[in-house]
Amino acid sequence: MPESSTTVGTTPVTDDLGQLESGLDNLETGSRQRPSLKSSILKLLSPLIAIVAVIVIWQVIIYLQWQPEWIIPSPKAVLDSLGAQADQEILWQATFGSIKRAAQGFVIALLVATPIGLALGLNKYLRAIFGPLLTGLQQLPSVAWVPAAIIWFGLSDATIYTVILLGAVPSIANGLIAGMDQIPTLYLRAGQVLGATGWKKIRHIVLPAAWPGFLAGLEQGWAFAWRSLMAAELIAVSPALGLGLGQMLDIGRQLGDMALVLGSIIMIMAVGVLVDRLIFSPLRQRTLRNRGLAR
Amino acid sequence: MSLTGGARTAPGTALLESEGLDVKISHVTKRFNPNGPDVLQDISLSVRPGEFVSLVGASGCGKSTLLNLLAGLEKPTSGEILTDGAPTLMFQEPALMPWLTAGKNVELALLLRGVPRKERKEKAQQLLSMVHLDRSYNQRPHELSGGMRQRVAIARAIAQERKILLMDEPFAALDAITRDLIHEELSRIWKETGLTVIFVTHNVREAVRLGQRVALMSSRPGRIIQEWNVDIPEPRRLDSPPVAELARVITDELREEIRRHA
Numbered sequence: 001m002p003e004s005s006t007t008v009g010t011t012p013v014t015d016d017l018g019q020l021e022s023g024l025d026n027l028e029t030g031s032r033q034r035p036s037l038k039s040s041i042l043k044l045l046s047p048l049i050a051i052v053a054v055i056v057i058w059q060v061i062i063y064l065q066w067q068p069e070w071i072i073p074s075p076k077a078v079l080d081s082l083g084a085q086a087d088q089e090i091l092w093q094a095t096f097g098s099i100k101r102a103a104q105g106f107v108i109a110l111l112v113a114t115p116i117g118l119a120l121g122l123n124k125y126l127r128a129i130f131g132p133l134l135t136g137l138q139q140l141p142s143v144a145w146v147p148a149a150i151i152w153f154g155l156s157d158a159t160i161y162t163v164i165l166l167g168a169v170p171s172i173a174n175g176l177i178a179g180m181d182q183i184p185t186l187y188l189r190a191g192q193v194l195g196a197t198g199w200k201k202i203r204h205i206v207l208p209a210a211w212p213g214f215l216a217g218l219e220q221g222w223a224f225a226w227r228s229l230m231a232a233e234l235i236a237v238s239p240a241l242g243l244g245l246g247q248m249l250d251i252g253r254q255l256g257d258m259a260l261v262l263g264s265i266i267m268i269m270a271v272g273v274l275v276d277r278l279i280f281s282p283l284r285q286r287t288l289r290n291r292g293l294a295r
Numbered sequence: 296m297s298l299t300g301g302a303r304t305a306p307g308t309a310l311l312e313s314e315g316l317d318v319k320i321s322h323v324t325k326r327f328n329p330n331g332p333d334v335l336q337d338i339s340l341s342v343r344p345g346e347f348v349s350l351v352g353a354s355g356c357g358k359s360t361l362l363n364l365l366a367g368l369e370k371p372t373s374g375e376i377l378t379d380g381a382p383t384l385m386f387q388e389p390a391l392m393p394w395l396t397a398g399k400n401v402e403l404a405l406l407l408r409g410v411p412r413k414e415r416k417e418k419a420q421q422l423l424s425m426v427h428l429d430r431s432y433n434q435r436p437h438e439l440s441g442g443m444r445q446r447v448a449i450a451r452a453i454a455q456e457r458k459i460l461l462m463d464e465p466f467a468a469l470d471a472i473t474r475d476l477i478h479e480e481l482s483r484i485w486k487e488t489g490l491t492v493i494f495v496t497h498n499v500r501e502a503v504r505l506g507q508r509v510a511l512m513s514s515r516p517g518r519i520i521q522e523w524n525v526d527i528p529e530p531r532r533l534d535s536p537p538v539a540e541l542a543r544v545i546t547d548e549l550r551e552e553i554r555r556h557a
Contacts, residue, residue, distance in 0.1 A: 017479050021427045021442075024473060028440035190390035193366060193383055194455065195407045204403060208394045291393040292437025 047273075073259040078266065081259035090243065095267060098229060098244040101157075105164030106225045113169045113221070117176030118202065121210070127177070134170050142167030142224065143231035155238035160229065167228030168221040175217010179210030212287055219280045223272065230268055245271070311377050317459055317491040318342035318365065318382075323374030325360055334360050336516035338374070344458070347485055347492045349506030351499050351545065353553050357517030358495040362461045365493065382459035382493075383452045387467050389444035391436040397447045398423060398432035404454035422450040425487075426480060442473035446480065453488065462494045466501070475533065478504055482529065499549065500533050500542040511545060513552050521548060 055075050061067075062074045069077065085091035120127045120134070145166050149159040183206065191205035207214070233246020241247070245268050252260030288294040311319060318341065325335040335357045342348050350358050363369045364376055366384040391400045401419040410418065423432055426446035436444055445465055452460055466474045482505060485492055496502050502509045503525055511521045523545060527537045 017476065017483070018427045021446075021476050021480070024476065025428075025431075025440060025443055028442070028473075029434075029438060186386065186388055186390050187392060189368065190386070190392070192368065194404050194451075195381075200407060204407070205392070208392065211394065290435060292435065 070256070070258055073262060077259040078263045081257065082263040082267070085248065085260070085263070090248065091267070094243045094245050094248040094264075095271065097242050098233065098246065098268075099271060101160060101244065102164065102222075102226050102229045105161050105229065106168055106222055108161065109165050109168035109172055109221060109225060110218070112165065113172035113217075114176065116169070117173035117180075117214075117217075118206075120173065121177045121180035122202075122206075131177075134173055137166065138170035138174055140166075141231075142228040143235070146232055146235045149232075150236060155236050155240060157241065159236055160232045160241065163228045163232040164225045168225035171224050172214075172217045172221035175220060176210060176214045178217065179213020179215075180206060182213055183209040212291070212293075215280075215283060215287060219276070219284075222275060222280065226268075226272055226275075308377070308379060311379050314341075315343060316341050316377075317344040317346070317379045318493065319375075319377040320361075320365075321375045321377075323361075323364065323371045323376060325357065325364060325369070326372045333516040335364075335371075336518050338517070338519055340510060340519060342459075342491055342493060344379070344491055345489045347494065347505060347507045349502035349509045350493065350495045350512060351497065351502045351509060351549065352512030352517065353497065353514050353549060355514040355517075356512040357514075358497075358512060359463050361512075361517070362463045362493070362495055365459075365461055379458050379491075381457060382461050383455045383457040384461045385445075385448055385452050385463065385465045387464045389436070389441075389448040391444055391447055391451070393436050396433050396435055397428065397439065397443075400436070400447055401451050401454050404451045408455055419450075419454070422454050423447070425453065425484065426450045440473070442469055442477055445469065445477060449481065449484065453484065453490075459491045459493070462492065464496050465494075467496070467498070474501075478533070479530075481505065482531075499546045500538060503527070503538045503542045503545065504531050504533050504535075509541075509545060511548055511552070514556065520552065 058075055061072060066072070073081075082091055085094075116130075116134070120130055142163050145163050146159070149162040153159040153162065187205060187209050191201055196205050229244070230246045230249075233241070233244040234250050237247050237250050245264055249261060249264035249268070252258070252264055285294065311317065320338055320340040323335060323338045324333055326333055338361060340348070350361070352358055360369070362384060364371050365378060366382055368384075391397070392403065395403060398416070398419045401422050402415045405415045405418055406412075420429075420432060423429060426449050428443060428446055428450070431439060431443065431447070436447070439447065448465070466477055469477065478501070484490075492505075494502070494505055499509075506525055509523045509525060510519050511523075512518065513520045523541065525541065527535065527541070531538050
């Protein structure tokens, strides 16, 4: 690469202007404050307060003997039931089986939804034609597809993945479209001036600029994937499908085992919270912090 | 390199070379609406390589429209614009990408220009040093002051290695002290790089402080009504008496022009 006339070497910082500017720069940019360890730990532990509160109220209801155990089992009974499932390896098989399916379905949904979102976000004609269809699919609870999927694919993995995709794809695509709608014109103009066209424009300007909206779509997409999977597992029960939390819940229903039913529900919620805490929440925080949007 | 297509053909560049020009605007008129008023009317302006031209005018004179035409973001309704290569453009806002650090913002310009990955970091660091931001490579735009952001934007513009730099009121939002310093910075960089600069502002003193030539534009329709050569030796400052004196002359003309719209 030949050096062009417009490249300038390092200017010594000892010059007068440099000193003035660095003085002013230091005055105008305050020191950055990192959250203290104490506040981080507090933030991490504070959700426990709600959990403890729920368990206390639950336990009080049990003490009052308001309803028989088979309708409202005690926290301990639920815990014992989960422990019994864990001893038979069923609990972990079901949990990881469901997580694995949801994660695979989510990745496929991401691969399908991203090009759809990009195309509709970039092209107003495609958007006018397919936008309402996408929104309609997003409004429809994807559990509505379970009967159709069973007729098409039988009790197979294809049925499960179909339902997950129909749940997650519209959310992810619409999130990306919303993110693209919110890109300030300034960034697009700056990108144009910098010579970003075609794929480079998408890769270096559009996708990063749309990321906050896209991320919100991914979060919603995951939530929809997870609940669609649970609905599918609950309805499509077959040994051929392996074990999942939805099936565990259905076993509880068939046995009239309320402790197992509640235990399964708690596990389904716990996975949702964990995925948010471990994946989406850090991503969201990082995005806001990097862009100076964190409060 | 062409952004607009038609206007920047090879014969155009040859014409520019034969006339010793970097920018030639000939009888350019711009309307946004076919039946609407002329935003720009019969603008002609020639800029030699390495020249610093300031454009001043009141609101509605179409200064920014003219820069957009020069940058190829819009097309003239009639007339012709020739530039020696696509110019780069700086906005009033720094327009840094908020998801990238200062250094990566400069690197983005290098990347889009096709500079190999290995060379980008060092080059970006050099460019940041040039605007006295050696230590800001890893800082994010929101961690920088307005003046620092605009200096990163200057470094990014230089990184594009275009011959022509268009500036659209880039320092309008800065406070007085910061603006003073960035004026010195820009003057120095302009001399070091030999860039051709077209600088649009509504601040007459700023136009005189920085430019070798000042063109005054009328409003609605935008036309160039008068030009001045600024024969004031450097170092200049906003409050240098000769700067203030010429600025007063130009301001009087500008007021006359505004009065016509009363």
